[in-house]
Amino acid sequence: MARNLLSRLGTGVLVLSILGLLVGCMQKPQPILKIGANHWPGYAPLYLADEQGHLQREQIQLVEYPSTLAVMRALRNGILDAAAVTLDEALLLADSGLALDILLVADVSLGADLLISQPDLTRAQDLKGKKIGVEATALGGYLLKRFLTLNQLNPDDVHVVTLPVNKHMQAFAEKKVDAVITFASEVAHLAAETQYQVLFDTRDIPNEVVDILVIRRQENQAWESHIQALLTAWFQALTLWELQPYQQDAALMRRLNINAAALKESLQGMQMGTLALNRTLLTQGQLEASLQKVRTYLYQQGRLLNPKADLGVIETGLLEQVER
Structure with a gap:
């Protein structure tokens, strides 16, 4: 009788273990x-x-x-x-x-986003009729519009050249654009002999x-x-x-x-x-x-x-x- 009881207990434990495994398998994994x-x-x-x-x-x-x-x-x-x-x-x-x-x-951003121009263009007004390189993003468009507004320029006063970020400095160094709206991290890639002017950066529009x-x-x-x-x-x-x-x-x-x-x-x-x-x-x-x-x-x-x-x-x- 004791042997039968032990046998039943063993079977019960085994069934419970299997059920526990099945429930565990059925639980949904934590979403990512x-x-x-x-x-x-x-x-x-x-x-x-x-x-x-x-x-x-x-x-x-x-x-x-x-x-x-x-x-x-x-x-x-x-x-x-x-x-x-x-x-x-x-x-x-x-x-x-x-x-x-x-x-x-x-x-x-407190200067990490900026507009740089060729060294002979020292004022925002000097960019009238000039080419400005800008990435085709919401931020690029926003910075361009803020620069123009702050300096009382109209969108028609400049020629916008759409450029991906990885082409900004090459286009600027080769003078394919007169100015570019870019990131400080990109400007760091310019050769030491390449000169430029900073005409605008995000310190001009704090907390924007x-x-x-x-x-x-x-x-x-x-x-x-x-x-x-x-x-x-x-x-x-x-x-x-x-x-x-x-x-x-x-x-x-x-x-x-x-x-x-x-x-x-x-x-x-x-x-x-x-x-x-x-x-x-x-x-x-x-x-x-x-x-x-x-x-x-x-x-x-x-x-x-x-x-x-x-x-x-x-x-x-x-x-x-x-x-x-």
Whole structure:
């Protein structure tokens, strides 16, 4: 009888074990949050967090794209759940009907985006009738319009030459364009003997060129644990970067395929999205003021169809929960 009891118990344990395995197999795997970004140094903490393995552990996949246009297209088409874009680009996506929430401020441009001209063109007015190279992106168009407006020039006063970023410096050095709107990291590639004038940079339009991380609104609640993990990974990467600048710079240069001069020029022209900066911009209304300014300008220029195109913001309490 004892043997029968033991036999039954053994059978029961075996059945329970098999059932446990079956239930485990039937459980859905944790979804992966896909966030896209181009190789802009302002998104460095994303790449550093990925290098350090923080994103993979939290089921977050960083998808790298060659351009912002490709990132915007992927987000619009549902390939991505989240993305790193500029404030104006996010508004254009919202205007197309995409409901987005801002996760955090990645950086604020303070000279990292600029317009350089040939050395003999020392004033904005000298560009009348001249060729200006611009990347065919929302940001490129926005910077050009802001430059023209600030200097009381009309779009018809200049000839726009569409150029991909990787052709900016070559076209400028060969004098195929008289000026170019580009990034400080690209200017660093110019030969030492190539002279130029800086006629405009983002210090002339403070808090207007802001890089942000956004997420699809309908995904927001579903991704709450991922969002918290992403925020934590971002700020941890920033902290480690402060503690180990040489090691992290080396990892960035390898990952973004840029040299030390380009990285230095970019970082000198921006304020990185620290926890303190995010608290200030998100809780004190400064980001909302910048958003309103950019929205109004884009609408007046005919870039937005909806004057109320808007972006949501995640609960700022999530920032307070970040493990420092």
